[in-house]
Amino acid sequence: MSTSEPVERGRRSEAWTWVIVSAVALTLISVQVPLSATIYGVPLAAAFSLTVLHVGALPLALRWPTAAGVISVVAVSGLLWLSAPTPEAPWPWAVAPEITQFCMVFLLAFRAPWQIASSIFGLSAAGSIVIAMVHGGGHADAATANIVVFVSIGAGVLGIGIAVRQWRRIRRQLVREQRINAEELSRRVIAEEKARLARDLHDVIAHSMSVINVQAASAPARLGGVDTRTAEEFADIATQARTALREMRGLLDALRVDGDAPLVEPQHGLADIGVLVRQTAQAGADVRLEWIGSDKPALSAIADLAAYRVVQEALSNALRHAPGAAIRVAVEALDGMVVIRVRNERATTQATLVAGGGHGLVAMRERVRSAGGTVLAAATSDGGFEVAAEFPATREEASG
Known part of the structure; x- marks a missing residue:
């Protein structure tokens, strides 16, 4: 309102x-x-x-x-x-x-x-x-x-x-x-989502930084015949990578809410949407996935994760607020832009209202915005609901 x-x-x-x-x-x-x-x-x-x-x-x-x-x-x-x-x-x-x-x-x-x-x-x-x-x-x-x-x-x-x-x-x-109270809760949800984004960013980047550290530290031994000056350059790169990792972990500790456990599970992305849709269908929902374009779209790691979270939250909302409705998930990876649409029809049974909801879309918008994308969520003319998110391409498509 x-x-x-x-x-x-x-x-x-x-x-x-x-x-x-x-x-x-x-x-x-x-x-x-x-x-x-x-x-x-x-x-x-x-x-x-x-x-x-x-x-x-x-x-x-x-x-x-x-x-x-x-x-x-x-x-x-x-x-x-x-x-x-x-x-x-x-x-x-x-x-x-x-x-x-x-x-x-x-x-x-x-x-x-x-x-x-x-x-x-x-x-x-x-x-x-x-x-x-x-x-x-x-x-x-x-x-x-x-x-x-x-x-x-x-x-x-x-x-x-x-x-x-x-x-x-x-x-x-x-x-x-x-x-x-609603405004305070909304601000708190956004703050918590930013903290989660920081943790996600750490998990996405930490792997690459660790690879840089290992490659730089092992380069003299792997390449052989490396002169002293070059070896010192590799050692300096490895030191800088370790320093950056320590600083990132310190920042993560400052942002982590008390009681949060470190995130050690692998981060999801668009490639996992098919599995997410199959799991939702196995739970009894009428959900289908339509994929147009590249199966490895050109998204940054943080945007890739945000895209997965959009589909996850949209499916969760559809199951909660429109039980029995058909759900269609569409992914279009064309012309340097990835567009995701999750649309559900009108509910066929009465939804069970749960107090305290309504903040998932706030967190979704904050996550998509932080990843450089845009998201729209609105009711459809037939009584359903649609979530549409766009993410710009930021890197070359993966080969293979």
């Missing part, structure tokens, strides 16, 4: 929030104005103006929550003050203004610090209490019950808004921590 995807999702979510809040506001205006004017006797101009201020504060709360909260308290207080008590309808909180104020309290609790939402809710309740005391008259009991209902439901709405905001904050923190 690219880093722009969460940002894009956030923008879409914010846009939808504006659309929904604006639609709710328009609906409330269409209901609240006529009810205030007809049932509660509020002058039409005042009912329209105060309702627009009251309901219009809802979208405003998405950008400026504190200002929107203050406007909503002032507007609804004016609307309740002008409303006449009536036994046919709840008072001082009519249903429409009550719902609007609940929406405001929720938005403030959801978008702003809880202190702001609590203050606006408290001011709304206090204002209605004062209005009920001044204009209640013979409707004191009904007004008290109405305010109790408003406070009870409003407190619940406030609590839900605060809880949702805290849940979102915790979720964002968890996502951020997971992203940081």
Whole structure:
């Protein structure tokens, strides 16, 4: 997942929030104005103006929550003050203004610090209490019950808004921590892969250096008739080869992770891909190998090993994530370039998910890049997956 995807999702979510809040506001205006004017006797101009201020504060709360909260308290207080008590309808909180104020309290609790939402809710309740005391008259009991209902439901709405905001904050923190952990793990995988590359490099080069040392040390005896100066040159070459080997081993010791055993097994290469494919097929997989071009492609030793590891990792991923799918391995050694493609079809059975995976491709890219090649790994249009790697030729093809 690219880093722009969460940002894009956030923008879409914010846009939808504006659309929904604006639609709710328009609906409330269409209901609240006529009810205030007809049932509660509020002058039409005042009912329209105060309702627009009251309901219009809802979208405003998405950008400026504190200002929107203050406007909503002032507007609804004016609307309740002008409303006449009536036994046919709840008072001082009519249903429409009550719902609007609940929406405001929720938005403030959801978008702003809880202190702001609590203050606006408290001011709304206090204002209605004062209005009920001044204009209640013979409707004191009904007004008290109405305010109790408003406070009870409003407190619940406030609590839900605060809880949702805290849940979102915790979720964002968890996502951020997971992203940081994933980046750290990716860097650690790359570092470990570089250490393995160093060990592979040692094993690849150590043999050649040892051959140089043996040939240089034994040259005077093998060739015979070598003068003293030439013998000293051969001895110096052998000394330099031994020194280089010691330095390489010292570097390897510094890079080796604690507990790693020295690598003494022979390193694999493209020539061993056929054996790898046969072993995979013997395990029950439908895997085939297609080889085009030279059977001894012109690759350096480190690129040869990297090419083998690409096929090994791609086969492992295909078996793990696409069980039962047919796998095709293609090697093209043409025109100074070796191209390897490992493609699997859609899985025929449900794959077993293993936690902690997904870093093999990271190590593969690092290995191929270190060998001077390029690698692409992506899903195919038919639901499968393909890994394609290219390695440039760096030496003449082996004879024979």
